[in-house]
Amino acid sequence: MSTIANGAANPTAPGYPRPDPCISFWLQGTRGSQSLLGHRTTEDLPASAEVAIIGSGISGAATAYFLLTGPNPPKSVVMLEARELCYGATGRNGGHCRPDCYRGYTGYKAHFGKDQAMKILQNEMDTLNLVTEIIDKEGLRDVCDFWRGLSFDVAMDQECKDFFYNSYKEFIADGGKVEGIVEWIEDAAEAEKRTRSKGAVAAAEFPAASLWPYKLVTALIKLCIDKHGLNVQTNTPVRSVSEAEGDAWLLKTDRGDLKADKVVYATNAFTATLLPEFIGRIAPYRGQCSAVVPTKPFSGSKMLTHTYSHRYGVNDFDYMIQRPKDGVIIIGGGRWKVPVDQLIGNTDDTSKIPVLTEHLKGSMASYMTGWGEEKVGEGLLVDWTGIMGYTPEAVPYVGALHGKRNAYISAGHSGHGMARTFTCSRGIAMLIRGESWAATGLPECFEPTPERLARPKETVEETWVNTREGQPMMH
Template identity: 30%
Template sequence: MEARAQILPSLPVPNSTSSCWQDPPSAIHDLRSTEELPSSADYVIVGGGISGAMIAWNLLEKSKDARVVMLEARGAVSGATGRNGGHTKAASYRTFPDHAQHHGMSQALKIARLEFDNIRATHSIARELGFSCESRPCDTVDIVYDAQTFDAGVKAINMMKGNLTSEECLDGCGQYRIYGPEEAAERFHVDIEGYNGEKVAGAFEYEAGSISAYKFTSNILQCCLDRGLNLQTHTPVLGIIPCAAPDQQDHTSSPPPRWLIQTARGTIATPNVILATNGYTAHLLPTLQSLIVPLRGQITAQRPGTRLPQGGCLSTTFSFIYKTGYEYMITRPQTTPFPGDIIIGGGLGRLPPDAEVGEYGTCDDSSLNPQLSRYLRDCTKAYFGSHWGKDDPAGRVRKEWTGIMGVTGDGLPFVGQVPDADGLWVSAGFNGHGMVLALKCAEALVGMMLGEEISDWFPDCFRISQERVERLREIGFKGRKGMSVSEGPEGSR
């Protein structure tokens, strides 16, 4: 694993697979706001996924006259955000005990609240601005196939409830319903024996949702364009270098540039550069090599079986959790182009150890892992059993694709100003958890940049610091620590 973590990330490959969400591409997919690259800007954001879009959104909301440029290596929203699994799902109970042990109860509670608030804010924005993006707040269920994992989940949920407010337990991030095996199988239309005869041990139901992150983020970017964002697609950043010290006699009102952003189309000078590059971050910031490691995830879109209720438009989203991993699954709502289609990803825990390790350190989302293709195709019928029925005459799999996540050694993102690098900011390393972290992390990052007080709600353990960097280097990179059951390319939720 350490050897894979030491592989230097590449730029995004030009010939990536295409997700179901990106068909058809958005109107801004190939947009360049200006024919020529601006020579300077107040802020340059590198990366046009959910993180970059929400950073631009907050900057343009709070600094209305700011000159903001966004650089994207491929088309708009072409990275992990545009190829995730459609979930807005936190599964906060899964990591809560670990967060409490290593960061303290106060930080664990802030993380759980931030994740929950992030989910509600995402769907609230989509609703209030009238986005057409398949936004569906709904419950989710974790079907658990291992007794020890189920028992640990019950203890974790009780631990959360014991430390949250009564209001949060009734209508918030502490509201969970627990089911035994028979009730879970009947209520959620799954076979009690599951994949390879693994029996259902129980289930947990709680608030989550599903959404097309591609359409949501494309809409956010359009709002930013209307406010003055300069978007430059197909403009990969080749390097970021410090500017020479400014002339002390220069008393202009604008902050002097600190950084030069180098591209094949020219160079931009800016006092502030923000890396919203997730798994690719170390390509431009080698100091984070082995601290944010690329991990390739795989997802399929499948036509539902003939016996699934409501034509496959199930009332909840799903995760299927077993001893070594999990899958995450949504079904597309009735009003979408392919109602009832199943979007399911994961399967890393089913790979042999050497094969799983091989998915780390790669930035190649142009190819598929054939072992995962076979497994993801077969597992849906196994999980639903007699409730599946016959396959669609056109075949089970409609489309499959890969995407690149960014995984950190402690399972937490890096948010803030890079140590000893004034004006160089980062919001990255979401551990497949981006759709329940990136929106609020973007809000926090912009707050840091503008000198706002955010410590009352933002977890200090998310901040990038020299101490944290050194601690993680000493520990070494171990793999999927802290990844939630909503694992997938940029929060495949």
């Protein structure tokens, strides 16, 4: 993993996913006979494929889906996963598909300019609409507990209120659209009442969705296996990728070699192990999330009507959804409670951080008015860790890899992948088919250009260790 010493970062390759991770709420509920646990479409690893996809999270699954259901699909697609299907960040996240409709504008503008900042925010709304479209097209609403509605950003102190409002006003001043999309709630008393949040200073309301991410991913993968010939090989870590004869790629695994005409890296936090040029450009970041059984005042007809982010200052926040079917609340965050060097560069998703467990255990009572006393069986049900992949600018690397013919990447989604990956994966599929970057509609600043890969002002590790309040790292 990356090492951090004396306040300065010395990033190294992150290694491989741990073989014995803790099990999230999402993964606990998928151990029945119909699950894809341990799935290998063929007993032996295929010797060759037209396209190899490394990674089976939402990026890998959506790439396979858009490739195989689009025009001129590849003759063969093999998906390789180091562990079980969707056991990485997607199977451990907050179940929150939540576009940034205003908040990150100022930071993105400072990094990339006004036009790209506008494109980044528009891409997130495009992603929410695309996720909705695909779920409805494939009849997956009930399968993955999809809900679409509204979300609250809740400012818990004046610094956060100023951050929200200044970005909101700058976005509008530059021509950003908020009418019918974002409602700014300036008055603290109204913000407290609307959000049911104790101590709210201000709030903003905008569109969002929630879902069971593992079930969406495995439903898309199963569809691709059953109808389109996708070959999935779990528990098959790719140890190296090298050039082979005929402009192909040779993927070496513990179970043999696979030769592929094209390769897609959907490897997020672990990308730099296979692509060393991404050391310091994509870094692992350990997060913690939990499932909470609500008290009666937050159950039945009194369930929360929105998803949430409660935020302090610029970078410190908890994110939360309440599941529509069983009312279970998924809440994660608390990272400001832990020294950053325990999180950045850390790939250990086998255990939990006790300080964060205690924080998450008490978060609902701390935030929500009238939470009340928890009866036996209410409150914290389970918590778990997961490894995200961050970039210095908090936007992913998406596109064709420079100098690597027929190699593509969608990684570094910076804890915000649910709001980006579907459009990114659709874009990768379009590029593989030979379409132009412009046709993808993705922001140009996502591309892994040589200029972007040249040493940035700061590595990811330096951004967190030395400044921590540089570009806001959003969820």
